Amino acid sequence: MNFSFLTPVPDSVVAHNELLSTQALGRKLRIHSAQSGIPDLDGVQIAIIGVLENRNDINYIGEDFNLNEIRKSLYALFPGNWHTTIADLGDIHKGESIEDTYYAVKTAVALLIPKGIIPIILGGSQDLTYPIYRAYDALMPMVNIANVDSKFDLGDSTKPIKNNSFVGKIILDEPYNLFNYATIGYQTYFNSQEEIDLMDKLYFESYRLGSVSNDITLVEPALRDANIVSVDLGSVKGSEVGSRQQASPNGFDGKEICAISRYAGISNKVTTFGIFEYKPSSIDDLTSGLIAQMLWYFIEGVNYRVKDDDFSLDHNYQKFITLVDHQELIFYKSMKSGRWWIEIPFLEEINNKLKRHTLLPCTHQDYQNACNNNVPERWYKAFQKNCV
Incomplete structure (x- = not known):
């Protein structure tokens, strides 16, 4: 498989990994490094890919970012009693244009899924969900998306795609492959009444933050039915993350967002999992630690998948x-x-x-x-x- 658009995990992260306990998760990963190149993907079930693209963030002011702190936090965790082989394939850097980045994301997802590998996409802005969705054009006739978000992100689809309008693009762009769209954890005051009405009119699902916090099991069927799960870190309450990351005083707490990640992992249908809107800071261990734990719970879920939807017998x-x-x-x-x-x-x-x-x-x-x-x-x- 040609993954020429992927750059290796930075040397500093690989060196940091070498100092960890031999039992740590990072020591058990197949890592794309400058020294070793892209690892052998035979037998790999989960592949982590960073996408350093945030130019379609409505608040973008030209800053670059990296995922080094997330990787260091994840590598340092200890795996559960797992049987999956995991690879870290490195990063997709910003392309010449945003469309170039989209093409690379779409290509990576479209290459991995037919091989039975679940891509975990760690990203900048959440509009990267759009090229992930487009990767399914050649894979299946209808796609279900679950978006863990405080907002619907329908936006104005007549304007260029942004991280607050990518869902409108998904709904209206041909080919029309979207069957169901579920928003988990929306906060009413962040969404116009028109958008709330449109979600109803399209028969899409929406779960209010309060309802989910009262009973987290409510969202398990929507996640069990999703092919793509896209998590906006803005759905997490401000007190759970670093100061640069804080989006709202209300939102999911760490335990709830990890439970949602585990439900996504347990789902037999979920073939892509993405976490977006990460804004790194050199003094923020909290956000990277939370993302690492979300990834841990997703991988844990994948390990406990049960083929329980065969009703032929x-x-x-x-x-x-x-x-x-x-x-x-x-x-x-x-x-x-x-x-x-x-x-x-x-x-x-x-x-x-x-x-x-x-x-x-x-x-x-x-x-x-x-x-x-x-x-x-x-x-x-x-x-x-x-x-x-």
């Missing part, structure tokens, strides 16, 4: 049928993991987008609600999108 699942307003709802519960799904019926007369989306992840609570004659919201939105 009867002994793999239990089936439950309930009636809501004359509508028969069919639920499945995996015997392996205890996780739940709900079936979305085919509409024969319609050009069906859901050829491969007939089963929708849900919660046990959704089943209980259906038993009490309440249609689960996720089912309703998926059903409506299927009718459009």
Whole structure:
């Protein structure tokens, strides 16, 4: 595979890694270094790529940045009882133009996923989610994105793409491959009523910060259903990160954002995970430490993936049928993991987008609600999108 656009992990970080305990995670990674070149990717399941592109940040004032502190924090952690092989492929530097950087990101993701490797993208501005999404054009017909963010990032799609408008581009640019978009942790006062209404009109999902903080398990089905999970560090509350990073006094705490990262890892569908909007500072160990722990939990989740969505054999699942307003709802519960799904019926007369989306992840609570004659919201939105 041609990864000529990747530059090695800086020598200073590699040297720092050599001083760590032999049990540390950094000593077990396959690292792209100036000395050794790009590592062999045979058997690798997770590949970390830094993208040093932040020119589409609406607050960009020409500053460069690096990911050295994140790498040092991550390398120094100790791995769990893991069986995955992880590579750090180094960085994609700013291209001549932003489009050049986008092309490199798209190419890297499109090369790795068919080899069964999950790219972890560490980035500057969150508009990098757009080239990640475009990498799926040749990989699958419909894509689900989960965005952990305080804002919807719909923006004005008629203007050039920015980190606060990339979702509008994803929705409106051809080919139209986006099936579901879920925003996790949005804060109402950061979003106009028009945007909130548009999310409803498009039957996309949105989870308010307060609801998720009350019950973090609410978002597990949305993450289980996502192909791409994109995390904006602005979703984390200011007290949890360094002073340059602080976006809002409210947001997820460290424990919650790590739980969300673990849910993303456990999902069998998630094939790209990205953390964006990092603003480094030489006196900020807090933010890099939090990102390192988020990555640790994502990798931990990947190690505990269970192939529990095979419903071809009867002994793999239990089936439950309930009636809501004359509508028969069919639920499945995996015997392996205890996780739940709900079936979305085919509409024969319609050009069906859901050829491969007939089963929708849900919660046990959704089943209980259906038993009490309440249609689960996720089912309703998926059903409506299927009718459009």
